[in-house]
Amino acid sequence: MTIERPVSAYDAGSTRVIVVSGEIDVLYVDVLRDVFDEAIQRAPAxxxxxxxxxxxxxxxxxxxxxxxxxxxxxxxxxxxxARPSPFVRKLLQGMGMLPHFRVDEDWRPASG
Known part of the structure; x- marks a missing residue:
């Protein structure tokens, strides 16, 4: 049985895209942190x-x-x-954090 990681990343020109899906619990917090750290070190636009x-x-x-x-x-x-799920949107709104983020509802991944 293969377990898919809920965090992945790829480059789209000068943009680094991090895709977070499924459930992020204690098992995947370090993976999420590592993917963000690597993306920030790359210093994309x-x-x-x-x-x-x-x-x-x-x-x-x-x-x-x-x-x-x-x-x-x-x-x-x-x-x-990009496109926060209803769960994420509700969570960030409930915490009063949503206005502190740049949110893009219309972003779509590049089709390959």
Whole structure:
């Protein structure tokens, strides 16, 4: 049986795209952090975090998302949260955090 990682990343021109899907719990917090760290080290012009298929994220994972977003912005990288799932949108709204993020509802992955 193959277990898919809920976090992956790829380049689309000068943009680094991080796709977060499924459930981010304690088992995947370090994976999420590592993918963000690697993306920030690459210093792309833009970082898009695709959250369309994220069903659940626990508090530690949310902390990684918030901290990494801020670190990337401080490094001069434009960051967008793309298509946050209803769960993520409701969570960020409930915490009063949604206005602090650049959200792009219309972003679509490049078709290959």
């Amino acid at each position: 833009e970082l898009v975090v695709d959250l369309a298929d994220l069903a659940f994220i626990e508090s530690m994972g949310l902390g990684v998302l918030i901290t990494s977003y801020r670190r990337a912005e401080r490094s001069g990288i434009t960051v967008r949260l």
